[in-house]
Amino acid sequence: MTEFTLDCFLESGNAYKVALMLELSGADWAPRRVAFFSGQTRSPEFRSMNVMGEVPVLTHHTPHGDVVLSQSGAILDYLSREIDRFGPANEDERREILRWLLWDNHKLTSYVATYRFMSLFQKKSDDPVTQFFHARAVGAWKVLDAHLKGRDFIVSGHPTIADLSICGYLFWPDQIGMDLTTYPNIAAWLDRIAALPGYKRPEDLMPSGKDPATATA
Amino acid sequence: MTEFTLDCFLESGNAYKVALMLELSGADWAPRRVAFFSGQTRSPEFRSMNVMGEVPVLTHHTPHGDVVLSQSGAILDYLSREIDRFGPANEDERREILRWLLWDNHKLTSYVATYRFMSLFQKKSDDPVTQFFHARAVGAWKVLDAHLKGRDFIVSGHPTIADLSICGYLFWPDQIGMDLTTYPNIAAWLDRIAALPGYKRPEDLMPSGKDPATATA
The missing domain is CATH 3.40.30.10 (Glutaredoxin)
Structure with a gap:
């Protein structure tokens, strides 16, 4: 086992x-x-x-x-x-990791995952609920892109579990209605994650x- | 200051x-x-x-x-x-607190707060998006009521930050479209929080x- x-x-x-x-x-x-x-x-x-x-x-x-x-x-x-x-190097990083884990759950994944479920699996792309979730996802992507400007990873110069949490649905840009050219800092950050050994x-x-x-x- | x-x-x-x-x-x-x-x-x-x-x-x-x-x-x-x-008494409780904080952010408050905002402040009670969020909130309340059966507080016999997080919107049952008689374990738990000294x-x-x-x- x-x-x-x-x-x-x-x-x-x-x-x-x-x-x-x-x-x-x-x-x-x-x-x-x-x-x-x-x-x-x-x-x-x-x-x-x-x-x-x-x-x-x-x-x-x-x-x-x-x-x-x-x-x-x-x-x-x-x-x-x-x-x-992928843990924190100090107490400040521990707090920042928790902050971004919570943000991911509340403001990013909660919207992105529901949008994807309704559009991809339930085939309800045109439903007003689906569109509402997409609009909320766009708001979250803007926050994330602004935060990543000038940063290699979410919390620090090294990848942490905050990165692994937040990236969860973002390697499916087509499925979540995300044009990565609009979010260059997110795109570069995803490339850095995909370049980690063993990805x-x-x-x-x-x-x-x-x-x-x-x-x- | x-x-x-x-x-x-x-x-x-x-x-x-x-x-x-x-x-x-x-x-x-x-x-x-x-x-x-x-x-x-x-x-x-x-x-x-x-x-x-x-x-x-x-x-x-x-x-x-x-x-x-x-x-x-x-x-x-x-x-x-x-x-x-209101912190954990041991490592098991620490993990449980984190689990329920995340659930609150992802599955409870994310739905309840949006429902309340749209119905109470935007006056869109009949909007399909508003109704969708209410249905999701009902699902979360069922989970919470089932979990609280036989428990005084979310994680342990003593109140923790998990309780203080999860109760955030639930003291406004009328504003969130929640009939507390349907959720007796939630109702009793809210009474226990309201009875804490200084509430x-x-x-x-x-x-x-x-x-x-x-x-x-």
Whole structure:
């Protein structure tokens, strides 16, 4: 058995945040497919593991028993301590990492992921709700691009879990309606992440969340 | 000068999270009115202090200079360490607090606050976007009510910053379209928070974000 098991599916940018952390850190891990599109995350069995009914869920198999974690930001924080990679160099950085993890969850991923789900998977691109989420995403991208001006990474000169969290959905610009030429600082920052040793795209890290019978959809 | 200055306005549940923490902790603090409704948080001056363009912003006036913080969850974490109140009792609780802070930002406040803003302040109760956010809020309340079954507080037998974060908008049930009789575990938990020594409502802690000329609106 590997040291870590990640309940995930490749279509989830939130799961990708954790998968990328594990891969870039050289951790001993394996993905476990969650059939999201047929409702597995909302089943009683899954909720008994995570009342929030969401992926990712990370299980750390330790000599003292399994540690089960959810919420990508909390998992990244845990891993940065356990693996001692992509964490803060000091207390100021620790606070900045937390600040940007929260911003990602509240103001970036919450909008981008919902936009992508409704437009790409529900085929509701023209729905006013979908358009509302896209407009909010654009607002978040402007904040991010302004922040990255003159910076190599979100918090410091070195990449941290704040970068791995915030980039989660941004390697799919076509799927999220994002023209990267409008956000040159974001584009350059994504290139820096993609150049990290061991970088892989979601498709190369996780299985699909679609049932095999519908996997070609 | 007080030890802490909180940029805030009473209509912001996110600012209330921090104001409540400061008040319950007996901190030496003062609110500073932000004219949200005339656009102050999106002004260049405000963004130079917080690129995210949001309240709350907390300034901690220390002998070594001012520490300026944003994102309510990051501020609560900072205060729990500085004041040594409402923090975790151990590492397991620390992780759980972080998990629920992230969930609040991603799945609860992000929906509830937007619903309230659109219905209460923009008067768009019937807009499909407003209704979408309300449906998402209902989903979050169900998760929270299920989690609180058999628990006194979110993470442990004692209140933590996770409670102070998650309750931020829930003391306005009428404004967020929430029938508390549907969520008995949430209702009992809110009563426990309101019974904490020093508890005050938002209206008793912060100034309005409306310009004086329109403050009666």
